[in-house]
Amino acid sequence: MTHPLFDPNSDGNEDIATHCLVSAERTLETEIAGLSAVRAALKDGLGKPFQQTCELIQKSKGRVIVTGIGKSGHIGTKIAASFASTGTPSFFVHASEASHGDLGMITEHDVVLALSWSGETQELAGIVSYTRRFKVPLVAITSRQDSTLGKASDIVLKLPSVVEACPHGLAPTTSALVQLAIGDALAVALLEGGGFTAQDFRVFHPGGRLGASLKSAKDIMHSGERMPLVPTSTSMSEGIVLMTQRGFGVLGVVDELKQLIGIITDGDLRRHVSSNLLEKTAGEIMTPSPRTVSPDTLSASILELVNSLSITSVFVVEDGHPVGIVHVHDLLRIGAA
Numbered sequence: 001m002t003h004p005l006f007d008p009n010s011d012g013n014e015d016i017a018t019h020c021l022v023s024a025e026r027t028l029e030t031e032i033a034g035l036s037a038v039r040a041a042l043k044d045g046l047g048k049p050f051q052q053t054c055e056l057i058q059k060s061k062g063r064v065i066v067t068g069i070g071k072s073g074h075i076g077t078k079i080a081a082s083f084a085s086t087g088t089p090s091f092f093v094h095a096s097e098a099s100h101g102d103l104g105m106i107t108e109h110d111v112v113l114a115l116s117w118s119g120e121t122q123e124l125a126g127i128v129s130y131t132r133r134f135k136v137p138l139v140a141i142t143s144r145q146d147s148t149l150g151k152a153s154d155i156v157l158k159l160p161s162v163v164e165a166c167p168h169g170l171a172p173t174t175s176a177l178v179q180l181a182i183g184d185a186l187a188v189a190l191l192e193g194g195g196f197t198a199q200d201f202r203v204f205h206p207g208g209r210l211g212a213s214l215k216s217a218k219d220i221m222h223s224g225e226r227m228p229l230v231p232t233s234t235s236m237s238e239g240i241v242l243m244t245q246r247g248f249g250v251l252g253v254v255d256e257l258k259q260l261i262g263i264i265t266d267g268d269l270r271r272h273v274s275s276n277l278l279e280k281t282a283g284e285i286m287t288p289s290p291r292t293v294s295p296d297t298l299s300a301s302i303l304e305l306v307n308s309l310s311i312t313s314v315f316v317v318e319d320g321h322p323v324g325i326v327h328v329h330d331l332l333r334i335g336a337a
Contacts, residue, residue: 027165027173034162034174035181041160049155050182053139054189056155057088060137062109064090067098069123071172072115072179079113079183086191099126106130111137117159117175119147128152141179157182217302217316218295220334221324222248227315229254229322232261232283239264239282248313248327253286259320262286265311292317295324299336302326 042050057064064083068076076092083090093102095114103126106112112131114124119142131138132152140153143161150156159182165173228246230239232253243251243264253262264286269277272285292315293302306314306328316324 030163030165031174031177034178037160037162038178038181041158046158046160049157050185050189052155053157053186054193056137056139057111057186057190058193060109060111062089062107062111064088065093065106065110065112066090066115066183067093067095067112067124067127068115069095069121071176072117072121075176075179075183076113076115078180079115079187082184082187083190086187087194088187088190093127095121095123095127098130099123103127103130106136108134108136111139113139113141114149114153115141115179116147116149117143117172117179119144119149121149124149141182143175215299215334215336216295217293217297217299217324217326220299220330221295221316221326222330223324227322227325228252229260230282231255232281232286234282235278236280236282236285237278239285240269240278248325250311250313250325251282251286252290252315252322252325253282254322257320258322260290260292260315260317260322262288263290263315290315292322293326294318299331299334303328303331303336306331 038046064080066076066080066083067073073092073094080090080092091105093105098106106127112127114128116124119140128138128149130136137155138153139155139157140149141157141159142149143159144150145156145158150158159175159178162174162178163169164171164175226246228242228248228250229252230242232255234253239251243249249266251264252260253264255261262283264282268285268287272280277285291305291309291311293305295316295318297316302314306312313325313327315322316326
């Protein structure tokens with residue numbers, strides 16, 4: 001049964017829909033303006049403490065302890081997760097729980113990153129006091145440098161004043177977004193500064209489609225006798241039989257040094273259909289210099305290649321020698337496609 005507020009035959013429903021879209025557009029414009037303000041601040045005052053924070057974390061022998069409460073706490077949880085998944089050891093400590101035993105998670109080798117838009121969050125008092133007592137570096141993400149948190153911190157990432165998307169100016173919306181943005185900026189800067197590679201990323205993301213896309217060719221390829229390979233002198237009568245047996249819809253052609261020099265696909269067979277096709281050699285039918293991948297090529301890159309070339313299989317080559325073959329079904333099997 002259709003809800004009366006969303007009755008398609010009701011004129012009032014059109015008014016509601018229009019209002020929703022207008023509201024959504026206004027929210028996005030407000031939050032985009034907030035992000036633009038942060039970008040501008042990086043060139044005017046925020047840039048230096050941002051660099052200092054990156055250097056501090058890079059030199060740290062411990063972890064990044066992110067803390068906060070309320071909406072800032074939720075954002076802090078995401079920032080800690082982003083750090084951890086991109087090569088910067090990190091976890092979130094709830095500001096209230098810190099005063100009930102969780103301070104024991106923090107060591108003098110760590111860096112504490114505290115989030116509070118106002119800088120006056122009472123629940124942060126315990127963790128701030130702890131960092132000052134044991135000389136644990138403290139970085140504040142706040143909008144007020146002269147706040148209690150700002151004055152107590154070693155570095156202050158002062159975010160610009162922004163207009164909340166909430167029409168009452170009460171619900172943390174734009175402010176939460178810019179906190180998240182500066183956290184993402186830190187995570188990515190540290191990722192790039194530390195030389196964190198896609199292979200490193202895979203170590204922390206073994207599951208799901210992301211994990212599948214980070215598998216490399218050598219993890220999923222067929223090798224050895226499963227590869228459909230023939231010398232250039234092989235007759236097509238033999239080649240087609242092997243091509244059918246292997247089931248990849250392709251035949252690799254190698255020279256005397258066992259290097260891959262050509263490929264034969266179903267399309268090549270159709271283009272050479274004639275009464276003497278079976279008498280021709282693989283060298284006569286093949287398409288030379290085929291596109292190949294290396295053993296370390298990521299599944300995501302292989303998927304992009306087969307899609308762009310409209311092919312179903314690609315050979316894996318190392319130093320000119322075919323060491324494996326990947327079929328699009330292999331990408332589907334692991335969930336990369």
